[in-house]
Amino acid sequence: MRILYASRWWSEHDRRFVAAWRGQGVEVIALAVDCTSPDDAAYPGAEFAERLSAAIEGFSPDVVHAGPLTDVARTVRDVWQGPLIAMSWGFDLMDEVDNSGEALEAARYVIQSADLLVVDNNAPRDRALELGATAEQIVQFPWGVDLSFWAPGDSPVREQLGWGDDAFLVLCTRSHEAMYGVEVLAEAFTLAAAVEPRLHLVLVGSGSETENLAALVAPVSERVAFLGRLDQKALRDAHRAADLYVSSSFVDGTSISLLEAMACGTPACVSAIPGNAEWIDESTGLSFASGDASALADLLVSAASDPTRLATLAEAATRRVHDRADWDVTAARLPDIARRALGTLEAS
Known part of the structure; x- marks a missing residue:
């Protein structure tokens, strides 16, 4: 054929x-x-x-x-x-x-x-x-996703960034375009970082909104890393290092970025849109109203203080990916x- x-x-x-x-x-x-x-x-x-x-x-x-x-x-x-x-x-x-x-x-x-x-x-x-x-x-x-590749493991990212084990690392890998709502995360992180000093943010990717994102997180820029576009191995390392993956997208079907995070055992926090709801519910992750930076900020603060709950959610999410997204x-x-x-x- x-x-x-x-x-x-x-x-x-x-x-x-x-x-x-x-x-x-x-x-x-x-x-x-x-x-x-x-x-x-x-x-x-x-x-x-x-x-x-x-x-x-x-x-x-x-x-x-x-x-x-x-x-x-x-x-x-x-x-x-x-x-x-x-x-x-x-x-x-x-x-x-x-x-x-x-x-x-x-x-x-x-x-x-x-x-x-x-x-x-x-x-x-x-x-x-x-x-x-x-x-x-x-x-x-x-x-x-390729479950033999996207899996939990060690990562050098924290050491490369100079952030210790006490840092709570929030990761977003969505392109910096309006439809993906990364500015909602930037606003939420700036609010949350003022309350929770352990919060750190890693933004992977680039796009037409990158400069705007940098301006939004400027008040806490010492706790934000822009890594640009990464190859697949470096992207996997970022997932493995993260304590929480966030997608604040306004538009999605099944997000491959979300599946990659779930497969790597990274807890997920996503906008409550129909595409995400097929993967993230109360048993597999956290969610917030689309576009609500204040609600997301509250989740970031509470997540940093509840690693046991995050681990339970991440385990269930990884099982879901293995069952439905091989x-x-x-x-x-x-x-x-x-x-x-x-x-x-x-x-x-």
Whole structure:
């Protein structure tokens, strides 16, 4: 079987999907709108549609796997009338369709024409159904994480930062973009740090909001570290060092960052949005009203004083990830999904 994989960029998530296809014995090439995929150079063209058309002609795929729905999958459907697995990235259905009429139109077009629609969570599934998807068309599973890699262990991060064992390390690994609400955490941390001197904050990643975040935490900057973008091993070290992982995102399906934290045994505190609620409840973590910096600040202070409760929550969260989000299980499903798109399997 031959799969053409198309995405907006060439991220760690894209690399995982392509590697998973290949690991199942599928021949696959990958194209990215931003020309960062290793295969892009083989199909030169000024526009993504030109490279896509050239790749389809030269590679002759059996199935195209494409997303987000709001741009990449729409372009694919314009030039490819064969079997299409359209994959939601969560933010396309949970954010972009609400902020752009063009994105909404594109998502509806793709949903109506795709052979299969892949979602990772109930929240994007429900939105897809609202936009015209059928239940039979939808394939739902969390993308999952590699549980042999994302696991508890030792970390050099505290020593590297010069923070002792008495420091309570709060970690956020979300991109510094408005939809991920990292400014809510920055505001909350500044409030909480004035009350609890053990609190320290590590912000991984970068983005258009980085300068604003630095300004927000300036009053307590000596207890804040901006680490920028990290490779996977360094990111795992950050999770292993943390006492609490926080995501204050406004928009999410199943957050891979959250699953990574849970798999590493890091207690989690997340915004109470539908995507997070599938993973974090009162038995597996802490939650606060989306956008409520004051409520989050209170949780940070109380968490620093209750390590026993955090350990209990983290143990339950790790079990949940092992039960429901094993990437190897996800990868093994891909060939059957492709065959469904080809029409050789009955819809399940």
